[in-house]
Amino acid sequence: MDDNITLSLEEVRTLSESTLKKHGFNAQHAQAITDIIYANQLGDCHSHGLYRLFMCVESIKSKRANGTAEPTIIDAGPAVVRADANDGISLLALKAAMPTLIEKAKHNGVAALAINRCFHFSALWPEVEMLSEAGLAGMAMLPSHAWVAPAGGTRGLLGTNPFAFSWPRQGKDPFTFDFATSQFARGEIELYRRAGKPLPEGVAMDEAGQPTTDAEKAMNGAMLTFGGHKGSALSLMIELMAGPLIDDLTSKESMAAAQGKHEAPYHGEIILAFDPHLLSGGRVSENNNRAERLFADVIDQGARLPSQRRQAAKARNLARNAVDIPKALYEDLIKLKQDA
Amino acid sequence: MDDNITLSLEEVRTLSESTLKKHGFNAQHAQAITDIIYANQLGDCHSHGLYRLFMCVESIKSKRANGTAEPTIIDAGPAVVRADANDGISLLALKAAMPTLIEKAKHNGVAALAINRCFHFSALWPEVEMLSEAGLAGMAMLPSHAWVAPAGGTRGLLGTNPFAFSWPRQGKDPFTFDFATSQFARGEIELYRRAGKPLPEGVAMDEAGQPTTDAEKAMNGAMLTFGGHKGSALSLMIELMAGPLIDDLTSKESMAAAQGKHEAPYHGEIILAFDPHLLSGGRVSENNNRAERLFADVIDQGARLPSQRRQAAKARNLARNAVDIPKALYEDLIKLKQDA
Numbered sequence A, B: 001m002d003d004n005i006t007l008s009l010e011e012v013r014t015l016s017e018s019t020l021k022k023h024g025f026n027a028q029h030a031q032a033i034t035d036i037i038y039a040n041q042l043g044d045c046h047s048h049g050l051y052r053l054f055m056c057v058e059s060i061k062s063k064r065a066n067g068t069a070e071p072t073i074i075d076a077g078p079a080v081v082r083a084d085a086n087d088g089i090s091l092l093a094l095k096a097a098m099p100t101l102i103e104k105a106k107h108n109g110v111a112a113l114a115i116n117r118c119f120h121f122s123a124l125w126p127e128v129e130m131l132s133e134a135g136l137a138g139m140a141m142l143p144s145h146a147w148v149a150p151a152g153g154t155r156g157l158l159g160t161n162p163f164a165f166s167w168p169r170q171g172k173d174p175f176t177f178d179f180a181t182s183q184f185a186r187g188e189i190e191l192y193r194r195a196g197k198p199l200p201e202g203v204a205m206d207e208a209g210q211p212t213t214d215a216e217k218a219m220n221g222a223m224l225t226f227g228g229h230k231g232s233a234l235s236l237m238i239e240l241m242a243g244p245l246i247d248d249l250t251s252k253e254s255m256a257a258a259q260g261k262h263e264a265p266y267h268g269e270i271i272l273a274f275d276p277h278l279l280s281g282g283r284v285s286e287n288n289n290r291a292e293r294l295f296a297d298v299i300d301q302g303a304r305l306p307s308q309r310r311q312a313a314k315a316r317n318l319a320r321n322a323v324d325i326p327k328a329l330y331e332d333l334i335k336l337k338q339d340a
Helices: A009-022 A027-042 A050-061 A090-108 A125-133 A186-195 A215-220 A228-241 A251-258 A284-300 A308-320 A327-338 B009-022 B027-042 B050-061 B090-108 B125-133 B186-195 B215-220 B228-241 B251-258 B284-300 B308-320 B327-338
Strands: A004-008 A072-077 A080-084 A110-119 A137-141 A162-167 A175-180 A222-224 A266-274 A322-326 B004-008 B072-077 B080-084 B110-119 B137-141 B162-167 B175-180 B222-224 B266-274 B322-326
Touching: A004 A009, A004 A327, A009 A027, A009 A050, A009 A322, A009 A327, A027 A050, A027 A090, A027 A125, A027 A308, A027 A322, A050 A327, A072 A090, A080 A090, A090 A110, A090 A125, A090 A266, A110 B110, A125 A137, A125 A162, A125 A175, A125 A266, A162 A228, A162 B228, A175 B228, A186 A215, A228 B137, A228 B162, A228 B175, A228 B284, A251 A266, A251 B284, A284 B228, A284 B251, A308 A322, A322 A327, B004 B009, B004 B327, B009 B027, B009 B050, B009 B322, B009 B327, B027 B050, B027 B090, B027 B125, B027 B308, B027 B322, B050 B327, B072 B090, B080 B090, B090 B110, B090 B125, B090 B266, B125 B137, B125 B162, B125 B175, B125 B266, B162 B228, B186 B215, B251 B266, B308 B322, B322 B327
Parallel strands: A080 A110, B080 B110
Antiparallel strands: A004 A322, A072 A080, A110 A266, A137 A162, A137 A266, A162 A175, B004 B322, B072 B080, B110 B266, B137 B162, B137 B266, B162 B175
16 A cells, blocks of 8 residues: 555645746646646546646746746637637636637537647546536547557557547536547556566557567557557547647647657647537437436446546545545655745 | 459449339439448448448338438527438438538538438448538547447447548548447458357457357347447447437437347437638648648558548549449349349
């Protein structure tokens, strides 16, 4: 068992906001970022919780990300809002544009938000859950860095390209998923490398384009997509939808721009919102029941809905008004805060 | 090598239209269906070419599908068009609604078409390519019958739930993919069963929910999704997007309604259209170049774009103004036509 430390929910927020502000994020950015870090930590999603403060700070220290950037919100069409993050972290742009996205989706039936020129470090599930909280279905996707080979290829070209979806449920936690289209997340391979453990088959190839289970070689070679040529096709779609479609970078362009630095990747993001009312011809409650029967049928056969574990952790942590984090992480975070 | 027969492109069209008309489809339906059967046959997609005439005829013989149904096109919101197929095959409804979908996407930036109460037998790639031909990106998805178990489950619940995407390319065949979210297509398992060949691992489970490579047991058990829990999550999303979101059936409801008959599945479909002009802030040509660099990088490393094989077959068959089909299929088709 890890050596953990317990923080109150208030302490999670305070630690995040104060660290961000000390390193040069203004109050608006610090709050938008903290909202998301807090939501992840509350659900015991450690990899996207307080741990991500290191990446945020790195992004601002390298002087590439702007901690006081004011996002520009552009009404780009009846069903399109574009949010130029102006080199800030994506989350303030997201927060600023979200009310317009929701309004446009409810008015038109479907709408899109394109976030441009942003640094992006966060999980996508909180973003699509902003939509399901508003009674809409939501989809989000974005590129990253060119670490992943297309099916049949030998070199990194695609990002780990996450895809997320959320569906609103009456009086219940939404149905939500958020996954990387790479077989493994980049950080997972890094953990295998540190532990000196062999990777499973089918996760990566070496620099020569040959299958490898050596995590060191995998880091210098290329990762594989999940699901063979189907996952590869989806990943290419994500490159297009969150890149050229919205006038922003592909994973290869994003990686070239970063020049090997460890800050958050810089690129665009697309978020789609769907209004069940207009799309169902007003028959929302019958169709909510239909969706609930589908979910019940999943659970009845012993399967799990995608976010059940996180949602259970959230309920548990809310009830005790606290979360546990590894003691070593906490000590590093205190150092990070003092290191401003 | 199979014993093949060569048909002129004109013969493909005539055989399809006349067979459909003889069995009770009106001229509009026969033409809408033939356009799609022809496109598949032209690309050597045999499983969705003339072979599908058997399913069309079955659907009308069982008296469930209506061969003269007039689709009702409903303007359901600024960015939503709904097409009620009124129990006809989906393709006439699709054809009737497509101009509105394109117009709405170009005006709003993004738009959705919901097709309801349709029999659906066709591949999705021709549907999304109607959008890329109009300069739009397109996405389509639909349920089928509850043959596929969710990840961690033991029983059929999800459909083979196809997902298709197309991206317009200047002066080139579009980038298109169209895949089932099940590991195998239903028909593939049927082929293994007939041939008495064992299935690969990871494709199916038996009635008791245990992994099996026995195709007979798989037909009575459940199929698996591609890509483990990620593919399963995507398949659930497709159930929701093309079912409850648009007031139509889930795969389980569709299978119950069919009562074991071999006609085309009856349910809904959602098609999404995205306008590169509005979404990119008018910078279409720079972003077309960016997308082309992505495709070139795929091909340069020896990988293939998803539809390259079909597009090469199409070019070849257009040049010789003919296609080859198995002789046995041709003989069965002639019988089908006479059997009206």
